[in-house]
Amino acid sequence: MGGSVNMVEETLKLAYGENSDLLKDKRVAACRLSLGLVHAGSSLTSKNVFPLIHKSIFLFPPGPKRTKWVIFLLHACAHNPTGVDPSEEQWREISHQFKVKGHFAFFDMAYQGFASGDPERDAKSIRIFLEDGHLIGCAQSYAKNMGLYGQRVGCLSVVCEDEKQAVAVKSQLQQLARPMYSNPPVHGALIVSTILGDPDLKxxxxxxxxxxxxxxxxxxxxxxxxxxxxxxxxxxxxxxxxxxxxxxxxxxxxxxxxxxxxxxxxxxxxxxxxxxxxxxxxxxxxxxxxxxxxxxx
Missing domain, CATH: 3.90.1150.10 (Aspartate Aminotransferase, domain 1)
Known part of the structure; x- marks a missing residue:
């Protein structure tokens, strides 16, 4: 249910960095998802604010308004539909305000590399939140940057407090995946793992x-x-x-x-x-x- 291990590992490196301490310490729970990345992530949360299509993906029953510990869906780069991304300074201020208010950031990163042309630069928003010690969620997709629309290849990951918590969260992700597709198709995942796993192809x-x-x-x-x-x-x-x-x-x-x-x-x-x-x-x-x-x- 977790999908191709190699694909997931290479995908996490793109989001969190090739030499990420989080990955070395096994603090990231992740699952290969063929579709419904953001929807599956929403199942781990409670309340949200969404633009456009996300309103039909995140569906929660009405509840009391919150000012603390609100889960926000953020576009990591190349905001859709506005095309307006916060500056690095603004991302740092946003991260600070999330800390002050105790909010949780769920990043939708569907365009990594397609914004600036540099996947590392396009992941800067996520890296800033991690530098500030946030625990975050992240949905990645290869529909655009590898042209794999038909294969719907992606990865959902959650940064946890420690390895033990990551094991528990991964178990929950797999339970969510079970009724959605049970076993994800392998074709697109093999394309991704082959390209990212080979230095020349990458x-x-x-x-x-x-x-x-x-x-x-x-x-x-x-x-x-x-x-x-x-x-x-x-x-x-x-x-x-x-x-x-x-x-x-x-x-x-x-x-x-x-x-x-x-x-x-x-x-x-x-x-x-x-x-x-x-x-x-x-x-x-x-x-x-x-x-x-x-x-x-």
Whole structure:
């Protein structure tokens, strides 16, 4: 039920660091999950605050409002849908406030490497919380950074007080996994463990992840430059200030509807653009369409 041991071990190194003392001391309980990472994590908790899709994943009965020991779902990097990540200084302040209030952080890390192009840098938020002595939960996915959408490969981990507690928590994770899938499919896990377990393949993967991240960053610049060249009366600095696969454009639902009807450009009605779908071949057309539906304000 725990899934591929090699895949889990390599995945934990990505999140917590190659030479993490937590891993050496066996303080991290982890389980390979093929889907439902965040949902399974929610089953270990009680109350939460969630954006968008997470509202349908974390479902808890109504209860009294809390000011202490609240479990928060945080995006480790490349926040979806806004693309706005806290700075390192802000993460440290957030971590401090969690300490003061006694809150618990559950990190959703679906885009590690796809934000800055560096998986280590993208895990900085988690490392800051660990430096401050937090016990955290973390859901990792390879759907984006390895393109394994069809295999739904991921890992759910929980940092514990000691090895004994980690053994107990892992047992609970396996009990949660039992009714969900019993035994996870192995194909995607073998791909991940093969790549991360081989230094040469891992190096190649890191180069390719950086290449994809750099391409997305480049498309953000191109989109903004095209809009500015068209004489858009609106400010578009936020396009290049944001990071990751998605851009929160600021367009209204009505403007998005016009993009769909008049230009056959599709995105969610909250104005979120999938930057991974923007290319050198279509960025000009996209910019022109956005300009046409937004130029009147």
């Amino acid at each position: 190096k190649l993967w890191l180069m390719e992840v950086k290449g994809m991240a750099d391409r997305i960053i480049g498309m953000r610049t191109a989109l903004r430059e095209n809009l500015e060249k068209l004489g858009s009366p609106l400010p578009w600095e936020h396009v290049t200030k944001q990071i990751g696969m998605f851009c929160y454009s600021g367009m209204t639902p009505e403007q998005v509807d016009r993009l769909t009807k008049e230009y056959h450009i599709y995105m969610t009605r909250n104005g979120r653009i999938s930057m991974a779908g923007v290319t050198t071949g279509n960025v000009g057309y996209l910019a022109n369409a956005i300009h046409e539906v937004t130029k009147s304000g």
